[in-house]
Amino acid sequence: xxxxxxxxxxxxxxxxxxxxxxxxxxxxxxxxxxxxxxxxxxxxxxxxxxxxxxxxxxxxxxxxxxxxxxxxxxxxxxxxxxxxxxxxxxxxxxxxxxxxxxxxxxxxxxxxxxx
Amino acid sequence: xxxxxxxxxxxxxxxxxxxxxxxxxxxxxxxxxxxxxxxxxxxxxxxxxxxxxxxxxxxxxxxxxxxxxxxxxxxxxxxxxxxxxxxxxxxxxxxxxxxxxxxxxxxxx
Numbered sequence: 060x061x062x063x064x065x066x067x068x069x070x071x072x073x074x075x076x077x078x079x080x081x082x083x084x085x086x087x088x089x090x091x092x093x094x095x096x097x098x099x100x101x102x103x104x105x106x107x108x109x110x111x112x113x114x115x116x117x118x119x120x121x122x123x124x125x126x127x128x129x130x131x132x133x134x135x136x137x138x139x140x141x142x143x144x145x146x147x148x149x150x151x152x153x154x155x156x157x158x159x160x161x162x163x164x165x166x167x168x169x170x171x172x173x174x
Numbered sequence: 175x176x177x178x179x180x181x182x183x184x185x186x187x188x189x190x191x192x193x194x195x196x197x198x199x200x201x202x203x204x205x206x207x208x209x210x211x212x213x214x215x216x217x218x219x220x221x222x223x224x225x226x227x228x229x230x231x232x233x234x235x236x237x238x239x240x241x242x243x244x245x246x247x248x249x250x251x252x253x254x255x256x257x258x259x260x261x262x263x264x265x266x267x268x269x270x271x272x273x274x275x276x277x278x279x280x281x282x283x
Contacts, residue, residue: 061220093271102178102273103218103261152217161206161265165217 197262
């Protein structure tokens with residue numbers, strides 16, 4: 060149980076284009092989904108928290124117009140990196156949790172490379 | 175501000191050589207402390223949640239313990255397949271989790 064998938068696992072895009080990453084909870088309903096970014100030898104950095112049906116809450120320093128998050132259903136959240144630049148290249152990981160339960164279950168991550 | 179410090183940053187063990195990983199934390203009102211395992215290029219895999227000082231949990235060769243200031247992940251007789259980065263995280267506010275940088279464990283046959 061508690062399986063979270065992400066798609067795509069790897070994506071390469073050109074500078075200036077937009078990329079969408081999907082996060083799905085496969086066997087449970089995720090009332091809350093989280094998006095993280097991970098740099099080499101650094102801890103996971105929370106970018107935003109999204110609750111189903113409402114606007115995402117972004118962490119300080121994260122541009123909400125650049126990283127668009129949608130949590131349209133209890134099993135799907137998407138992160139769109141708009142007008143991507145090379146500095147956006149990173150490992151993006153989503154996680155999902157349920158109301159009243161503190162554990163988060165992580166997806167396998169998406170490696171984004173912007174050329 | 176919540177803080178999580180993990181030590182050592184890297185640990186190299188011989189197969190069968192038991193050891194412990196440390197996670198020191200500073201948080202206002204701990205709701206939960208989590209241990210995750212992360213393999214290269216993969217998302218973290220959930221291992222344990224500890225809620226209060228004195229609590230212990232075990233899974234195969236792993237045992238996690240919790241005090242008011244730190245948590246230990248004990249690895250008994252590790253095998254090469256235990257090689258991974260082990261992440262510690264704490265939760266204070268509702269569902270916001272702060273992660274440590276992790277301990278990269280390498281178990282040599």
